[in-house]
Amino acid sequence: MTIHIHSVKDGKLSQKAQIESFDELLVDVPTAFGGEGNAPDPHDYFDLSLGACKAITSRMYAQRKGWPLEGVSVVVRRDESQERHGVYRLDIELTFHGDLDDTQRNRLEEISHNCPIKRLMTTSTVEITTRQSA
Numbered sequence: 001m002t003i004h005i006h007s008v009k010d011g012k013l014s015q016k017a018q019i020e021s022f023d024e025l026l027v028d029v030p031t032a033f034g035g036e037g038n039a040p041d042p043h044d045y046f047d048l049s050l051g052a053c054k055a056i057t058s059r060m061y062a063q064r065k066g067w068p069l070e071g072v073s074v075v076v077r078r079d080e081s082q083e084r085h086g087v088y089r090l091d092i093e094l095t096f097h098g099d100l101d102d103t104q105r106n107r108l109e110e111i112s113h114n115c116p117i118k119r120l121m122t123t124s125t126v127e128i129t130t131r132q133s134a
Contacts, residue, residue, distance in 0.1 A: 012036050043080065047090055051076040053117035054092060061111045062104075069108070070098035 001020060005027075008014035013035040016024045027042060029035030040048070055072040062069035072094060079089040094112060096105050112118075120126070 014039065043078065047076045047078055050090060050115075050117050050121065051092060053115040054094065054112040057115035058094070058096065058108045058112045062098075062108060065104075067100060067104055067108075068098045069096055069100060069104075072096055072108075 004018045005015050006018075008016055008026075013033075014026060014028045017027055018024050025045075026039035027045065028037060028039040029041045031037040035041070051074040055074050058072050059069060074095075075093040077091040077093070079091070082089070092112075094109060096108050100108070
């Protein structure tokens with residue numbers, strides 16, 4: 001998969017991201033950091049990927065089990081106050097909608113801990129190569 005990112009013409013720091021055939025996503029930073037504050041910043045996309053992955057993983061598991069999960073609501077709270085010291089905290093609150101018992105709800109929470117994005121964020125070595133194009 002390839003993602004293309006381009007600066008927005010006349011934008012301070014805004015970027016447009018194109019992911020395969022999907023519409024462009026706008027990325028910016030808050031005005032306090034020199035942006036226009038007109039779109040989520042890169043941290044927001046990082047955080048939302050975890051929340052969305054937990055919801056999707058839970059739903060997939062419930063579907064396989066035939067459980068009556070009607071939906072998942074996720075609240076992601078970020079504490080970036082120690083990021084410069086190597087600590088970035090995300091607090092995830094899951095709400096499972098549907099006629100589920102406590103055992104099923106607890107199992108869905110457990111399963112959400114195994115979502116691929118959480119594993120990527122917490123256990124993988126990510127190698128990044130950056131280069132200029134010719």
